[in-house]
Amino acid sequence: MTSSEASPSFRLAYVPGVTPTKWVRIWNERLPDVPLNLIAVPAAEACELLRGGGADVGFVRLPVDRTDLAAIPLYTETTVVVVPKDHLVTAVDEVAAEDLADEIVLHPLDETLDWEHRPGRPANERPATTADAIELVAAGVGLLVVPQSLARLHHRKDLTYRPLADAPASRVALSWLQEETTDLVEDFIGIVRGRTVNSTRGRSQAPAQPKGKRPEAGGARRKPAAGKAAGKPAGKSPRSGSGGPKGSRRGKPRRRS
Known part of the structure; x- marks a missing residue:
């Protein structure tokens, strides 16, 4: 680098x-x-x-x-065919390339799709740009196959599009x-790539946490539980009846003679 x-x-x-x-x-x-x-x-x-x-x-x-x-x-991107809103293609959800065999399909000089066999019949002249081809589609001269983003970019109220199967993708x-x-x-x-600001790559990085210091949740240290001495194992209170010192007895004191 x-x-x-x-x-x-x-x-x-x-x-x-x-x-x-x-x-x-x-x-x-x-x-x-x-x-x-x-x-x-x-x-x-x-x-x-x-x-x-x-x-x-x-x-x-x-x-x-x-x-x-x-x-x-x-x-x-999905590849779509752009057609007038009253075209027969609008009756289906997806079009096959063979369905365009009898249609004039425009291929502008700035085309972004890598065709092995272009669908449809070629026009007499190739439009200079995709924008020019869109105008020709609106005029009823032919259809246009483009990536979906370009169909959205050149959206017109009198045109629509449908996904085209068997077509190269961009x-x-x-x-x-x-x-x-x-x-x-x-x-x-x-x-x-979706890296966070704390990523180790790139120039803009957040300061790293010092090793060996893990802050507690909420930024405060936990306090020892009530009745537990720090560093000593927890036990039951002598009053519980089971955790007191051994040998202690409960009952009446003996009478002194």
Whole structure:
């Protein structure tokens, strides 16, 4: 790991469909002295941004070239088909790829899915962006297959979507330049992985408890129980009838002669 001096800021890139709100909030709570700058970047340009030093870490879509980039897979998205609300597809809960055989399926140039065999019939021209493809779906030109987060990002009242079986899935990962694994990068990795503030990795750590000192619950020492001397075994009171000294007798005293 490369050690680094304190940085005035930390730059986080993210591709369309990723919502980094939760991680940004935790960062601001743990490292309020280090501003976190967000950089929105197209999926196809995210890796080059990291290589060029334009961001410290980034949420990207796999695959990435791991020759120089590190990547931690985070989650896999459901693939959906976006259709007009009055389309026949809306009558079912899930669509099979073969059900789209007679449909025009749009494949924008910024597509994030790795198809071996694209479903449906191709359009005469590929839209430049996913946003452009959404407009064409709304115009009744064709359908669009995307990760669910992109369908939500480009939500329109006249469109809906259904899960698509037998389709490649898109995986989101946290990535950064391996030779730039700084302390701040380790801090952000810890946040994304759910490490607590007391984790032994990363820069922001809580002070460790001295060994041999375990505080009692509630912060106070327990007092010895009533009637028990410290360091001596507990016994029954002499008045109990069984814990008194041996030889003691109870009864009437003898008359002296």
